[in-house]
Amino acid sequence: MSQPLIGHLDPDFIALLDRLKDGLRTLFGTSNAMTLPLSATGSAGMEAALFNLLERGDPIVVGVNGVFGVRMAEVARRAGAEVTTVEATWGTRLSDSQMSDAIARVRPKVVSFVHAETSTGVCQPVEGIVSAAKEVDAMVVLDCVTSLAGRPVKLDEWGIDAAYSGSQKCLSCPPGLSPVSFSDRAIELVQSRKSPVQSWFLDLSLLAGYFSGAKRVYHHTAPITAIFGLAAGVDRALEEGLEARFERHSQAARHLIEGLEPLGFKPLVDAADRLPMLTSVRLPDRINGTGEAAVRTRLLSEFGIEVGAGLGPLTGQIWRIGLMGENARTETVDYLLDALRKILH
């Protein structure tokens, strides 16, 4: 990112962009032509997925078991969709049978849910829901913000039609970009829309002209420097190898939980459903409630460690500890555990 700027239509930049798109395809487990770094954060990636696939009045089923499921439902409402939510207690996975029942009943155009719920640390199994969606020929949108490059994502094998992620999670790049991928089937649906996509900035047909046209047509100015950074992050992930990278995330998470339990922290999520890159823990009684914020403030100011607070119904009850990308190392975990022991001694 310290490289001098070049133009967004410069042939050298277009070549870098093409190489980056290939790398993103590997991470997403897809051959989707329309795989690209969207020029805004993951929330804009979410809007891109839902705005392009939904028209006003279209039915959608959204799985909601955390902040980002709530957000998906809200974005879908703003697209004018008829939204049916299927809820699960925060910290647990969505129920395959409840999702399947809703899908069979509503026969939605789109089914949408979160792979790695950053607000709770739950990893959602994908295949049961996709299978129900395929039975009614619905498109499937998957939020991969926190999973991409930290655990397996297999869009093609799973049958996902649209997915989005963020640069700042397991890719360890600065926030600001959202890798997205759309299946050919999704693109066909976008091309056969009756009404224009409600965001010009996020309109896939227009983005395609710049990101994948033979003649690269100006749409908006791509964020060159951020894309340099993302390309470096993707290169690093591929150099490490995905299997090794996933194992490193898993090891770090195991080490964290083993170290936290003696201090009185208890995992929120059942072992089978835990994300490796985001560990949520219930707090020991002595720092529960309002006292927990003071401990997080000390971690940040004295040790330079930022730990996420609980959100929504889990506010004051849990911490969310991210071990993502470069940070997913046992040394990082030891540094946190030492700091906690000093504060809580």
Place this chain on the structure above:
Amino acid sequence: MSQPLIGHLDPDFIALLDRLKDGLRTLFGTSNAMTLPLSATGSAGMEAALFNLLERGDPIVVGVNGVFGVRMAEVARRAGAEVTTVEATWGTRLSDSQMSDAIARVRPKVVSFVHAETSTGVCQPVEGIVSAAKEVDAMVVLDCVTSLAGRPVKLDEWGIDAAYSGSQKCLSCPPGLSPVSFSDRAIELVQSRKSPVQSWFLDLSLLAGYFSGAKRVYHHTAPITAIFGLAAGVDRALEEGLEARFERHSQAARHLIEGLEPLGFKPLVDAADRLPMLTSVRLPDRINGTGEAAVRTRLLSEFGIEVGAGLGPLTGQIWRIGLMGENARTETVDYLLDALRKILH
């Protein structure tokens, strides 16, 4: 931008953000509380301005004399607005009287036009149009993408309700952020909407919770690194002093035109309406039409100079030469002129 990342809710980052917002107020000539760096490019800034102020069925008058006026009209249509355009030949300014007539006839909720049309190099006088808009109590949206920090922008004095810019023009930062500013009157209108803003990502009421609330509420993850860069760019502009900066842009533009005319290039825009930071010139006969692209390619590959092509009806007829921010210097102009003399000898 080489600084280590910190969190988007880190107190140190919030302090930097507050300082940046103050700097942006100085550049925009405003005391608007709601002045902030939006987390995407200028086109998203345009959508933020129009999506927040418009509801479905609202009438808007848009001035169109280049690519960005066309884009404003398109974005307004996607917001479901009833769009009336007032057109002027590309390369000329909008007519005050035609705009006033349309405004008096339509009595729009919003009037929208471009201050510095990057596709033609025309600077639009603001006050006549604003005065007509105020007579029918319309909100005024001004595109300041290319003008901000390169020539005077005076939102409060002019009576502008919403404005947006880009980080990559006269602030010489990487592309990716859009400084935006909304008047209190605009905020009141947003707060009294009947329907939600059609983009969750760009919803001002939600952005306010993060960017200016007493308690900074998570909305989306701010692009930290890009904001570090923008803050440095704004600091540099203010250290130079705005008057000195504007004069530097004007000097560079005069030097460019004086040097280009002997080579057979002729300014597209009348002297009174020319932008200093973007000079559009008609091409000499010998490189007109399809031959011009080859010259631009040589400029880029042999000299590292990128010159913009003509757009829309001006394709193949003009070049657009940017002298923005750090590049607005007579030395930069001399380097270009030398390169052109070598190629065209």
